[in-house]
Amino acid sequence: MSLAKRIIPCLDVDNGRVVKGVKFVDIRDAGDPVEVARRYDREGADEITFLDITASSDDRETMVHVVEEVAGEVFIPLTVGGGIRTLDDIRRMLNAGADKVGINTAAVFNPEFVRDAARRFGTQCIVVAIDAKQVNRPGEPERWEIFTHGGRKPTGLDAVAWAKKMAAHGAGEILLTSMDRDGTRQGFDLALTRAISEAVPIPVIASGGVGNLQHLADGIIEGKADAVLAASIFHFAEYTIRQAKECMAARGIEVRL
Amino acid sequence: MSSVAVIDYGMGNLHSIAKALQHASPDVHVQIVADPQLILQADRVVFPGVGAIRDCMQALVDTGLQEVIRQVAESRPLLGICLGMQALLTESEENGSTRCLNIVPGHVRHFATPLLDAQGEILKIPHMGWNQVHQQRDHPLWRNIPQDSRFYFVHSYYVQPDDDSVIAGVTEYPEPFTCALSCGNIFAVQFHPEKSQAVGLQLLQNFLSWDGGG
Numbered sequence: 001m002s003l004a005k006r007i008i009p010c011l012d013v014d015n016g017r018v019v020k021g022v023k024f025v026d027i028r029d030a031g032d033p034v035e036v037a038r039r040y041d042r043e044g045a046d047e048i049t050f051l052d053i054t055a056s057s058d059d060r061e062t063m064v065h066v067v068e069e070v071a072g073e074v075f076i077p078l079t080v081g082g083g084i085r086t087l088d089d090i091r092r093m094l095n096a097g098a099d100k101v102g103i104n105t106a107a108v109f110n111p112e113f114v115r116d117a118a119r120r121f122g123t124q125c126i127v128v129a130i131d132a133k134q135v136n137r138p139g140e141p142e143r144w145e146i147f148t149h150g151g152r153k154p155t156g157l158d159a160v161a162w163a164k165k166m167a168a169h170g171a172g173e174i175l176l177t178s179m180d181r182d183g184t185r186q187g188f189d190l191a192l193t194r195a196i197s198e199a200v201p202i203p204v205i206a207s208g209g210v211g212n213l214q215h216l217a218d219g220i221i222e223g224k225a226d227a228v229l230a231a232s233i234f235h236f237a238e239y240t241i242r243q244a245k246e247c248m249a250a251r252g253i254e255v256r257l
Numbered sequence: 258m259s260s261v262a263v264i265d266y267g268m269g270n271l272h273s274i275a276k277a278l279q280h281a282s283p284d285v286h287v288q289i290v291a292d293p294q295l296i297l298q299a300d301r302v303v304f305p306g307v308g309a310i311r312d313c314m315q316a317l318v319d320t321g322l323q324e325v326i327r328q329v330a331e332s333r334p335l336l337g338i339c340l341g342m343q344a345l346l347t348e349s350e351e352n353g354s355t356r357c358l359n360i361v362p363g364h365v366r367h368f369a370t371p372l373l374d375a376q377g378e379i380l381k382i383p384h385m386g387w388n389q390v391h392q393q394r395d396h397p398l399w400r401n402i403p404q405d406s407r408f409y410f411v412h413s414y415y416v417q418p419d420d421d422s423v424i425a426g427v428t429e430y431p432e433p434f435t436c437a438l439s440c441g442n443i444f445a446v447q448f449h450p451e452k453s454q455a456v457g458l459q460l461l462q463n464f465l466s467w468d469g470g471g
Contacts, residue, residue, distance in 0.1 A: 072280070073280070099273065123383070124411045172411070201382055226381055226386070
């Protein structure tokens with residue numbers, strides 16, 4: 001018996017509605033976040049992540065209500081990312097019922113924010129989200145850099161070094177997204193996932209590019225991830241969480257069934 | 258109507274546990290309280306906690322709740338969760354070395370680093386996610402919970418009680434450690450029942466109908 005590898009469905013929420021994903025131009029409405037979260041919980045999701053992609057900060061309050069409502073009926077860990085920039089943003093989400101918050105851009109601009117947040121709220125609730133893109137030329141050793149603003153702005157930061165730094169600053173977990181793969185359905189960037197997972201002592205969640213259930217298992221076996229995150233393959237009932245776990249179990253991965 | 262007090266001493270988010278208790282037993286009066294008098298009026302008490310042990314102990318001393326927890330343990334059912342479990346022991350290795358409440362004699366240890374599994378692969382710390390809980394003996398809080406059910410954990414330290422007879426449950430990571438202990442009115446768990454879906458809610462429901470004793 002041992003610790004199960006986790007499957008984490010991610011809900012991209014825009015102004016209180018689940019949408020298909022940031023990378024898709026034709027954003028399709030995928031329903032009410034509370035209903036979707038309830039369905040994932042029933043299917044055996046190990047955690048649920050909400051990514052708030054609401055553009056206007058005025059509408060952020062909507063996300064607080066979504067979290068409150070979900071936390072009142074779904075009793076598994078909930079993570080909220082998107083627009084978390086201050087200690088007060090974190091406090092609001094935790095008070096609404098979130099267990100963890102994802103910090104992305106704010107960490108890049110001010111790494112000390114991660115340290116302060118971990119000190120104040122505990123490392124267990126600080127997830128540092130890393131968006132990485134491969135930057136080496138063909139033939140050169142593989143190298144990835146951190147990008148912000150949905151993969152548009154390079155920062156010059158090396159992804160592996162950055163992940164180590166964030167772990168040392170008190171991140172409890174890393175949510176790693178390959179910007180090259182996100183939305184492509186070609187599978188995780190396994191080399192990137194493995195490089196980061198082997199470099200840090202904390203758990204790593206692989207994200208970006210899942211198109212089928214084998215991809216999830218690949219992320220664990222080849223990418224050495226501790227958890228796998230996917231959005232679109234679960235939203236339209238293409239696959240259930242249960243099917244994903246059965247597929248992983250068939251490949252010898254320990255899961256919670 | 259019976260009541261349960263969730264102790265608020267400024268360590269972490271108590272809304273999750275309060276919501277889960279209410280969901281587990283809609284008829285129970287659930288309160289998040291800092292006032293010692295109100296805590297001692299409740300039928301049952303939950304002692305939660307996340308964060309660092311030194312801050313936790315300091316907060317208990319500053320608020321005077323240290324004594325209140327002792328009184329609770331002698332008079333009514335007490336459920337310790339995560340840091341609320343660790344604080345019951347004698348001393349923790351966290352933050353150098355931190356004196357704890359010494360209600361349950363024993364120590365709080367950090368997982369060995371690096372932590373390796375049987376294949377020589379490195380295991381991540383914190384121990385985070387769903388792991389199996391092996392019930393070491395019958396207890397009212399295990400009622401209707403299948404043996405080896407998975408509960409949600411997130412921690413880097415674990416308890417090592419001096420007296421093996423208080424061990425109610427063990428989990429392997431990769432070595433077995435005490436994830437649940439019970440003695441008298443105390444039941445304490447390293448995992449988070451409030452985040453462990455159906456089995457977690459069952460444990461909370463069991464606690465809310467428990468009158469102490471094993």
